[in-house]
Amino acid sequence: MxxxxxxxxxxxxxxxxxxxxxxxxxxxxxxxxxxxxxxxxxxxxxxxxxxxxxxxxxxxxxxxxxxxxxxxxxxxxxxxxxxxxxxxxxxxxxxxxxxxxxxxxxxxxxxxxxxxxxxxxxxxxxxxxxxxxxxxxxxxxxxxxxxxxxxxxxxxxxxxxxxxxxxxxxxxxxxxxxxxxxxxxxxxxxxxxxxxxxxxxxxxxxxxxxxxxxxxxxxxxxPNLLGTDGQKMSKSRGNVIELRMSADETAKAIKKAVTDADRHIGYDPVARPEVSNLVLLAALTTGRDPHAVADEIGDGGSGALKALVTEAVNEHLAPVRARRAELAADPGHLRQVLAxxxxxxxxxxxxxxxxxxxxxxxxxx
Structure with missing residues (x-):
């Protein structure tokens, strides 16, 4: 050959x-x-x-x-x-x-x-x-x-x-x-x-x-995003946040996300992958540096982190989800686009x- x-x-x-x-x-x-x-x-x-x-x-x-x-x-x-x-x-x-x-x-x-x-x-x-x-x-x-x-x-x-x-x-x-x-x-x-x-x-x-x-x-x-369970993101594992999810469904998924026992929030993907993953998600959806996001939360713990991530993700995806709902309501348009x-x-x-x-x-x- x-x-x-x-x-x-x-x-x-x-x-x-x-x-x-x-x-x-x-x-x-x-x-x-x-x-x-x-x-x-x-x-x-x-x-x-x-x-x-x-x-x-x-x-x-x-x-x-x-x-x-x-x-x-x-x-x-x-x-x-x-x-x-x-x-x-x-x-x-x-x-x-x-x-x-x-x-x-x-x-x-x-x-x-x-x-x-x-x-x-x-x-x-x-x-x-x-x-x-x-x-x-x-x-x-x-x-x-x-x-x-x-x-x-x-x-x-x-x-x-x-x-x-x-x-x-x-x-x-x-x-x-x-x-x-x-x-x-x-x-x-x-x-x-x-x-x-x-x-x-x-x-x-x-x-x-x-x-x-x-x-x-x-x-x-x-960006090296992990799933909500801290493992590799995979649809088959059920650890993903789908674009089609509602704001409430997103909040529930983030609430179940794995963190660790350290109340102080830091950004260290190697030593604290689960916490750092949530910090990164907040950073990506707000356009900020992940270290700055972690510093802002400080000793607020995982509760404050998850609240911030939930708000940031839902706000970022709101226009996408609104547009998605409009498109899903018009299947004829979708068929025409694909055709x-x-x-x-x-x-x-x-x-x-x-x-x-x-x-x-x-x-x-």
Whole structure:
């Protein structure tokens, strides 16, 4: 298969990625029209504060800079590791409602669902011929899934998950993908697929016009928010604050949040992770420094801390929740938004698939 998949976590590779990301960030301020960004979520549950501070706010900020923004609702990827997908339709529209409520604008952002774009998924076939079984099994997500199965056989769709992600990014020729450092192996796999396709097929041997320009990572610092139980935030653990929750539901969730026995409130994520998590949440929702938040509470104890966090979170999310309620009351509008985004994605995917067929000399009519 030519060169081996690069270790995107090596020091040298990571340094190059960081430098390139910094260059792109600077260029976005002066020439955002040069970039098409793709990002998205699997509709496995309802979006929560971890999603909001980890990615949603950043998507809106990048959209507002003027990037050509694409957001994928990865419904096909829900079935990679599940026997039953449950109320998938309800979760897809809940995801869409959250997107619009936080400020993702369908007039400036293409929002589409995986399963509604056949040409995107058809790219999986040629892309799978460009990777090896061992490369796929080395992917961190695939390895984690394999380790978590307890001996249960992994599905073929789960094994090919990295290639599906490559198709997501390459079908619309996104040239930037917002990721954390832990997601770099996925993007590196996409870059390898793009490079190998052009080496094998290309545009009639013209290396200056690749079919798939390799995308770059746009690294972002994600706040390390824990769940209300002090563990990793997870929908399955029930330790999250969902964007769709009411103010009362939010207050109840925060009231149950784990703290510690020290009445004096400080910000020390290593020594006091649970207390520091609540302090950080108050800081993020008020735009303040977490140390200043902790100093303000001082000896007020966990009661004062939780009261502050509850007020800050509910005040910050009030306009989002009001907008969400309006959107949820108009399902016809939601369906139209998704239909418009799907149509745009299909148009682009068909163009890309036509270029792939031409490069592979599979045009017969």
């Amino acid at each position: 030519g060169e081996a998949l690069a270790d995107s976590t090596s020091d040298a590779s990571l340094q190059r990625t960081v430098l390139r990301s910094e260059q792109i960030s600077a260029d976005l301020e002066v020439a955002p029209e040069r970039y098409r960004m793709l990002t998205g979520d699997r509709p496995t549950g309802h979006l929560h504060l971890g999603h909001y501070f980890g990615s949603l706010r950043n998507r809106v900020a990048l959209q507002d800079k003027g990037l050509d923004t694409w957001v994928l609702i990865a419904d096909y990827q829900v079935i990679t590791d599940r026997d039953s997908v449950g109320s998938l339709q309800e979760r897809v529209f809940s995801l869409l409602t959250d997107y619009l409520a936080v400020g993702i604008d369908p007039a400036r952002t293409t929002i589409f669902a995986h399963s509604q774009v056949p040409a995107l998924n058809q790219l999986m076939l040629p892309f799978l011929s460009l990777v090896t079984d061992s490369e796929l099994r080395r992917n961190p997500t695939v390895k984690a899934e394999q380790d978590a199965t307890g001996g249960r056989p992994m599905t073929g769709l789960m094994l090919t998950y990295p290639v599906h992600q490559a198709a997501d990014i390459l079908f619309c020729k996104a040239n930037v993908v917002p990721v954390g450092k832990d997601q770099l192996p996925h993007l590196e796999q996409t870059r390898v697929v793009a490079r190998r396709f052009d080496e094998r097929y290309g545009r009639a041997g013209d290396a200056s016009r690749p079919v798939f320009p390799p995308p770059d990572a746009l690294l972002s610092e994600v 418009t985004g799907d149509a745009r994605a299909n148009e682009v995917a068909e163009q890309t698939l036509a270029q792939v067929r031409e490069a592979m000399q599979m045009v017969y009519g």
